[in-house]
Amino acid sequence: MPAAPRLKILIPHAAIRRRVRAIARRISLDFRGQPVHLIGILSGACIFLADLARELELEVSIDFMAVASYGRSGKSSGQVRLIQDLGSSIEGLNVIIVEDVLDTGLTLDYLRRTLLARRPKSLRSVVLLDKRSRRLAPEVHPDYAGFEIPDQFVVGYGLDWAGRFRHLRDVCVLLPASRAGRRARSATIP
Numbered sequence: 001m002p003a004a005p006r007l008k009i010l011i012p013h014a015a016i017r018r019r020v021r022a023i024a025r026r027i028s029l030d031f032r033g034q035p036v037h038l039i040g041i042l043s044g045a046c047i048f049l050a051d052l053a054r055e056l057e058l059e060v061s062i063d064f065m066a067v068a069s070y071g072r073s074g075k076s077s078g079q080v081r082l083i084q085d086l087g088s089s090i091e092g093l094n095v096i097i098v099e100d101v102l103d104t105g106l107t108l109d110y111l112r113r114t115l116l117a118r119r120p121k122s123l124r125s126v127v128l129l130d131k132r133s134r135r136l137a138p139e140v141h142p143d144y145a146g147f148e149i150p151d152q153f154v155v156g157y158g159l160d161w162a163g164r165f166r167h168l169r170d171v172c173v174l175l176p177a178s179r180a181g182r183r184a185r186s187a188t189i190p
């Protein structure tokens with residue numbers, strides 16, 4: 001029987017909170033009183049978006065869309081497909097795509113092309129976690145990013161493993177119990 005997975009804290013909640021506030025300050029300065037329209041990409045971005053939106057000193061509206069990648073071996077493939085579209089038009093709006101993690105960049109590349117065709121006033125992106133070493137679309141850069149992280153499987157603060165762990169306050173690395181090590185800051189899976 002495989003060892004039960006364990007969690008090792010990679011980014012504690014306090015550090016996430018500080019970084020989210022700093023990003024929100026930067027966005028608030030950049031848009032200086034103009035309204036922004038946040039588009040959260042389901043499901044991973046829901047918690048980041050909720051925290052970010054409440055730190056912005058701007059007029060904020062919110063919408064969501066869902067996409068999926070086909071033929072993933074591990075995580076990502078080249079094929080991105082729209083699963084759930086926005087509820088309303090973004091024409092003329094200052095749109096900010098909100099993502100939990102930027103991995104190969106193929107999803108954000110697809111989202112940018114899809115949303116630009118709908119004629120927003122401006123289009124930017126914010127990601128909490130950037131796995132830059134995994135990038136397959138080198139021209140894709142987030143306008144705002146929280147943390148660059150190594151190529152490890154992470155969960156928590158919106159990110160899941162088979163639907164689990166999205167609710168965790170910290171970003172954690174998922175690792176087998178035998179590799180957790182007694183000195184690692186680790187937690188038993190709830």
Ligand code: PRP
Nearest residue numbers: 042043044076101102103104105106107
């Ligand atoms: C994650 C993340 C991005 C995408 C990034 O979504 O939220 O949408 O992967 O990967 P890429 O840069 O390689 O394209 P995921 O498919 O895990 O779905 P989820 O948000 O519902 O967990």
